[in-house]
Amino acid sequence: MELIVADYHSLIGQELVSGWNELSQTTVNQFADVIDDHQFIHIDPARAASETPFGGTIAHGFLTLSWLTKLGNEVMPALEANEVMINYGFDKVRFVNPVRTGSKIRGHFTLSKVENKSGGELLTYQTTVEIEGQEKPALIAEWLLLIVAK
Known part of the structure; x- marks a missing residue:
């Protein structure tokens, strides 16, 4: 489904929820290589199990944040071919769990605002990354995306 920018106004307040996606140890290790962050809590399952309260390795917070793109692409409406x-960035990013x-x-994405910005339309999404089986989310953020014409 392709939308024009004006259609985004009708989506304000609507929650979009992605499917479940596993953050595997392979993915965490690859991310560690890319950003050169090889802290044992991310890449050494045995040591992380014995020396941390996490019971094993954990994903980098920035990996979880970067997956907003993957999760959002599953549910956000497509744009017109010329957009x-x-x-555009984030306001209020918090790594909660x-x-x-x-x-x-x-991912949970709720469009809260659409504003005209020189060169395009600025979308503000209230985002939450939920962890399966956990009450507390992984992160919450206000994500800003800019739609521009090609």
Whole structure:
């Protein structure tokens, strides 16, 4: 389904929820290599199990945050062929609960605001990353996305 920017106004307040996605140890290790963060709590399951309160390795907070793109792509409406969406940044990012490696997460996205910004339309999404089986979410954030014409 393709939308024009004006259609986004009708989506304000509607919650979109992605499917469950597993954060595997392989993914965590690859992310550690990319950002050069090899802290044992992320890459050494035995040591993390014995030396941390987490019971094993945990995903990097920035890995969980970066997966908003993956999770959001599952549920956010497509744009017209002549439009692109650009990550404009975040307000109020909080890492609330660590994600144990092997856990499944899903994203909750609620469009709260659409504003005209020179060059496009600025969307503000209230986002939460839920951890399967956990009451407390992994993170909460206000995500800003800019739609611009090509």
